[in-house]
Amino acid sequence: MRRWIPSPLLSISLLAMWLLLNQSVEPAHLLLGGALAIAAPLLARPLQPHGYARLRRPLAMLRLLGMATVEIIRSSLGVGQIILLRRTRDVNSRFIRVPLDLRSPHGLALLSCLINSTPGTVWVDLLPGDDGRQALLLHVFDLHDAAWWVDTIKTRYERPIIEVFEAPGDRT
Template sequence: MRRKLLPHPILSLTLLVIWLMLVNKVTVGNVLLGAIFGVVVPILTAPYWPGRPRIQNYFKVVEYVLVVLWDIVVANFHVAAIILFKRSKDIHSKWVTVPLDVTSPEAITILAGTITMTPGTVSAMLSADGSSVLVHCLDCDDPEAVRDEIKIRYERRLKEIFS
């Protein structure tokens, strides 16, 4: 019964929290409406989630989130330094192809989103077979180092989360 009412409990909770952040006011009515959204939306979208991803280690999820948040903060300072102190002719933007070892669509989506959220990099395109992602780097002297850093800091952790 619980599985039918809440097919995706994490999504339900996420929808409730996002709704409360959008309305910016915690009232009984807003919590009730958010809870209704949290129950109805997953039920309506459940047929489109035939093979839900299984997270193997929730501690790795926390670790991944902390690493990404740290990298976003550090990258903000790095991009600010590039903008403030480098001349435009000294900025070497590059395209980097990152081969992927992860195969689940959820892990690839999270990886591409992480790359894009980190200032100075943008995931531009996924290969048709899902075996690599094309990343644009704002300032890059060593494309191989960027590729290796993405694979070590993000992809390795995603493999541990979704394997």
């Protein structure tokens, strides 16, 4: 089964999106959408060097996305306020290093998307850490407390992503 449908969740999502975009469940749309839902993951397989991601805790993923949405809205308002109401010389733009325990390439990609989607923060680089772990180089638009940022990234983002993408046996 995995040979023909490498990612069933992706295939179901593609079929559902096809039907929603066409606003029809006629047999022709079901057939064409089903063919695309099977062909697209097969054609995209060479683009997935680490294979398709396996979500170990989908509810944790929903909580993570909910928290990220709230953070994006909050940061949008905060950055807008800074741009409109503060002088340029009062803005404290800095780079910080955040040590990461996350090892999953899919988890790192998700963390990168979440950080870069949040106004006022940019994922700059992934560096080798001092203790053998990786470290994230992060640019913060208006930094007042680096420890708060490190704690926020580790607790609000990294911990749930590890929960979603890495099995307990993967942590060595």
